[in-house]
Amino acid sequence: MNIIVVGLSHKTAGVEIREKVAFAPTQMAKPLNAVVSLPDITEAVIVSTCNRVEIYATTRDIAGGMARLKRFLADYHNFPLETLEKHLYSYYGVDATRHVFRVASSLDSMVVGEPQILGQIKTSYGYAAEYKSSGLILNRFLHKAFSVAKRVRTETKIASSAVSVAFAAVELAKKIFGELSDKTVLLIGAGEMCELAAKHFINVGVRGVMVTNRTYERAEKLAEEFAAKPIHFEDLFDQLHKADIILSSTGAPHFIIGGKDVEEVIRRRRQKAMFFIDIAVPRDIDPKVNDVENAYLYTVDDLNGVVASNLEQRKIEAAKAEAIVEQEIGQFFKWLSSLEVTPTIVALRSKFDEIRKAELAKTISGWKDLPPDGQKKLEALTNAMMNKLLHPPTSVLKNPEQGNRTDLYIDALRNLFDLETAAPEQDGMMELEE
Amino acid sequence: MNALLFSSTLVVYVAATVVYLSYLVKPRDVLGRVGQGLVAVGFLVHLGFTLNRYLVAGHTPITNLHESLSFFSLAIVGTFIIFERRYRAAILGSFIIPLALLILVLSIGFSNGIMPLNPALKSKWLFVHTVMAFLGYAAFAVSFAVSIMYLIQSHFLKKRRLGSLFQKLPPLDILDEISYRCLTFGFPLLTFAIISGAIWAETAWGTYWSWDPKETWSLITWFIYAALLHGRLTTGWRGRKAAWLSILGFVIVLFTFLGVNLLMSGLHSYR
Known part of the structure; x- marks a missing residue:
C-alpha cells in the first residue's frame, strides 16, 4: 500500500486558483466519500486551508491513483484540468511522507513556523475520521505527522521566531497607522485565522472591535468573547467608515466589498486610510479596493513579505527541523513495513x-483426579x-x-x-x- | 575664521550625507546614529558660522544669495533635528540632509564677501522678515522631503514591496502628520514674513504692496499652502494628494526664492 499526495499550495498557485478548488470545511462528507469511492483509492484525507488544498490517499496503483485524484479535484470544482494541472504537485512514498511532515511542522507554510497549520490538519483529519475515509495507514500517518510537528515545535525555535499571518497583519497595520491605540478593528465573518488576527490586534491595544456576521447571533457570541460591538450584517456599509482595520473571512462565494463601496466610505472618512485584510478563500474583497486612494488591501498571499527580520536565525532553525523530519520519516517507514504481516x-x-x-x-x-499424563x-x-x-x-x-x-x-x-x-x-x- | 567655519560645516554635512545615504541602502541602525551625531556637530558649526558672520558684519547675515542659501540650509537642518528627535526616525535624515547639503553647496556659487549693508536694508525689520521667511521655507522643505517619503512608502504598501527601506520608513500616518505639522509651522511663518515685509515696505518704499515679482510669487506660495491646509481641514486632503500638493508648494517656494532673484528683476533682487 502506498501513500500518495496530490495538491497545490501558495507556492504553486495564487489565491485566485486556490479559492476555486478549496473545500468548504463544513461540507467535507461529500468530497471525502467521493475520493474513497474512486477505484483503487482506499483511504483519504482532504486538507483545505487558505494556503493549500491537498488530498492524502492510499492506493496500490501510484500513477493511476494520482491521475484520479487530479481529475477529481478538477471535476469536483468544475475547473479545467489542463489549467489546474500545472499548479498541482504530487508525491508518493518517502516524498509524500516528507511533504506531509513538513507541512504539519509548518516548514512549508507561507510564514514558516506559523502555528495554525497543525490545527488545520488536525481538523481536516477529524473530518476524515468522522466520515471514516481514513483508515489504518492514514490514521497512523497523520498521528505520526502530528508528533513530528510537536517535536519540531519543542526542539527548535522555529515556532517562537515564527511570525504568523496574524502577526504580520498587525505589523503592517502599524506601518500604515503608526499608533493603533485609537484605531477600530472590524471583523467580518468568523474564521479561525480572522479571530486569531483580531486577538493579535486586541493584544497590541486597539481602541475598539466591531463584529459582524450573516447570522447576528454568531456576531453577538463572538462580540462577547472579544468585548466587541456586534453589528447587523445589513448595516455593514453604514458602519464601515468607523473601522480603520477590516478583517474579512466570510464563506461568501463572491466579493462582499467592492471598489466603489470603499471609495464612498473613504470619502465619508475624509480620506483617512483604511487597511483591509482579506483572509477568506474565496476572497471577500474586490482586488480593485487596493487601487482606491488611501485604501490598502492585503490578502493572505500578500502578508508574506513582512517577515524580513530573523531570517538567518530562521534558516538555522529550519535546517534543524528538516533533520527531525528526515529522522522521523525513517521511523515511520519502519512502522509501515512492519505493519505488513x-x-x-x-x-x-x-x-x-x-x-x-x-x-x-x-x-x-480444579481437576482432582487428573491422570498423570492428562x-x-x-x-x-x-x-x-x-x-x-x-x-x-x-x-x-x-x-x-x-x-x-x-x-x-x-x-x-x-x-x-x-x-x-x-x-x-x-x-x-x-x-x-x- | 568665517571661511574656516563655512568649510568645516560643508565637510561635516558631506560626511553626514554620505552616512545617511548609505543608511538608505544598508540595514545598519548604527549609521542612523552616526548621521545624527554628525548633523548635530554640523548644525553647531553652521550656527557658529552664522553668528560669527552676524558679529563681523554687524547685521543679520541674510542680505545676499550666499547668506540666504546658507541660512536656508541651517534652518532646514534645525527643523530636521526637531522632528528627528520628536519622531525618532533617523531615516528622515536620508531625505532631508542631502537637500540641506545641496542648498549649502549652491551658496558657494555666489559671492561670499561681507559687504557693507545696502542702505535700503538698514532696518530692524531685516531680521524679523528674513528669519521668518526662511524658517517658513525650511518647514516647507521638510514637508517636501517627508511628502516624498510618504509617496515612496505608499507605493511600497500598494505594490507589496516590503523590503528593508520599507521597514525603515516611518508609518504612513506619521509621515502625513509630520508633513502637516511642518505646514502648520511654515504657513504662519510665511504669513508673518509677508505681513512684516509689507509693513517694512511701507516704511522703506512708501507703499505696502507694489506687485514686485517676489511679492507676487510669495502670494502664490501663500495661496497654495492656504489651499492645502484648507482642503485638509474641510474635505480631508490627506495622504498622496496632500503629499503631491506639498511637493508642488515647495517647487513654487524654490522659484519664489531663487527663480525670482535670479531670473526677474525687482526690488528684491539682492545678489
Missing part, C-alpha cells in the same frame, strides 16, 4: 496463547487447536497473492481480536486531545 501474526499468536494458557491453568487447578495431553490438544485455528489467517496474511489488502486484514484482525493495544509504539495518539 509479522508483528500482527506475533501479536495474534501471543494473544491466543495467553487465553489458552489461562484457561488451561483454570481447568487443571496435563501433557491437554497441552497438546489445546496447542493443536490453536494452530489449526490460526493457520488460515496466518497463511492469508503471509501470502500476498491471496491478500489484496493485507493492511485491511490486519486492521480487521487488530480490531476483531482487540490487538490494537498490543501494537508497538503508540506515540502520536495523544496529540489529537491537545
Whole structure:
C-alpha cells in the first residue's frame, strides 16, 4: 500500500486558483466519500486551508491513483484540468511522507513556523475520521505527522521566531497607522485565522472591535468573547467608515466589498486610510479596493513579505527541523513495513496463547483426579487447536497473492481480536486531545 | 575664521550625507546614529558660522544669495533635528540632509564677501522678515522631503514591496502628520514674513504692496499652502494628494526664492 499526495499550495498557485478548488470545511462528507469511492483509492484525507488544498490517499496503483485524484479535484470544482494541472504537485512514498511532515511542522507554510497549520490538519483529519475515509495507514500517518510537528515545535525555535499571518497583519497595520491605540478593528465573518488576527490586534491595544456576521447571533457570541460591538450584517456599509482595520473571512462565494463601496466610505472618512485584510478563500474583497486612494488591501498571499527580520536565525532553525523530519520519516517507514504481516501474526499468536494458557491453568487447578499424563495431553490438544485455528489467517496474511489488502486484514484482525493495544509504539495518539 | 567655519560645516554635512545615504541602502541602525551625531556637530558649526558672520558684519547675515542659501540650509537642518528627535526616525535624515547639503553647496556659487549693508536694508525689520521667511521655507522643505517619503512608502504598501527601506520608513500616518505639522509651522511663518515685509515696505518704499515679482510669487506660495491646509481641514486632503500638493508648494517656494532673484528683476533682487 502506498501513500500518495496530490495538491497545490501558495507556492504553486495564487489565491485566485486556490479559492476555486478549496473545500468548504463544513461540507467535507461529500468530497471525502467521493475520493474513497474512486477505484483503487482506499483511504483519504482532504486538507483545505487558505494556503493549500491537498488530498492524502492510499492506493496500490501510484500513477493511476494520482491521475484520479487530479481529475477529481478538477471535476469536483468544475475547473479545467489542463489549467489546474500545472499548479498541482504530487508525491508518493518517502516524498509524500516528507511533504506531509513538513507541512504539519509548518516548514512549508507561507510564514514558516506559523502555528495554525497543525490545527488545520488536525481538523481536516477529524473530518476524515468522522466520515471514516481514513483508515489504518492514514490514521497512523497523520498521528505520526502530528508528533513530528510537536517535536519540531519543542526542539527548535522555529515556532517562537515564527511570525504568523496574524502577526504580520498587525505589523503592517502599524506601518500604515503608526499608533493603533485609537484605531477600530472590524471583523467580518468568523474564521479561525480572522479571530486569531483580531486577538493579535486586541493584544497590541486597539481602541475598539466591531463584529459582524450573516447570522447576528454568531456576531453577538463572538462580540462577547472579544468585548466587541456586534453589528447587523445589513448595516455593514453604514458602519464601515468607523473601522480603520477590516478583517474579512466570510464563506461568501463572491466579493462582499467592492471598489466603489470603499471609495464612498473613504470619502465619508475624509480620506483617512483604511487597511483591509482579506483572509477568506474565496476572497471577500474586490482586488480593485487596493487601487482606491488611501485604501490598502492585503490578502493572505500578500502578508508574506513582512517577515524580513530573523531570517538567518530562521534558516538555522529550519535546517534543524528538516533533520527531525528526515529522522522521523525513517521511523515511520519502519512502522509501515512492519505493519505488513509479522508483528500482527506475533501479536495474534501471543494473544491466543495467553487465553489458552489461562484457561488451561483454570481447568487443571480444579481437576482432582487428573491422570498423570492428562496435563501433557491437554497441552497438546489445546496447542493443536490453536494452530489449526490460526493457520488460515496466518497463511492469508503471509501470502500476498491471496491478500489484496493485507493492511485491511490486519486492521480487521487488530480490531476483531482487540490487538490494537498490543501494537508497538503508540506515540502520536495523544496529540489529537491537545 | 568665517571661511574656516563655512568649510568645516560643508565637510561635516558631506560626511553626514554620505552616512545617511548609505543608511538608505544598508540595514545598519548604527549609521542612523552616526548621521545624527554628525548633523548635530554640523548644525553647531553652521550656527557658529552664522553668528560669527552676524558679529563681523554687524547685521543679520541674510542680505545676499550666499547668506540666504546658507541660512536656508541651517534652518532646514534645525527643523530636521526637531522632528528627528520628536519622531525618532533617523531615516528622515536620508531625505532631508542631502537637500540641506545641496542648498549649502549652491551658496558657494555666489559671492561670499561681507559687504557693507545696502542702505535700503538698514532696518530692524531685516531680521524679523528674513528669519521668518526662511524658517517658513525650511518647514516647507521638510514637508517636501517627508511628502516624498510618504509617496515612496505608499507605493511600497500598494505594490507589496516590503523590503528593508520599507521597514525603515516611518508609518504612513506619521509621515502625513509630520508633513502637516511642518505646514502648520511654515504657513504662519510665511504669513508673518509677508505681513512684516509689507509693513517694512511701507516704511522703506512708501507703499505696502507694489506687485514686485517676489511679492507676487510669495502670494502664490501663500495661496497654495492656504489651499492645502484648507482642503485638509474641510474635505480631508490627506495622504498622496496632500503629499503631491506639498511637493508642488515647495517647487513654487524654490522659484519664489531663487527663480525670482535670479531670473526677474525687482526690488528684491539682492545678489
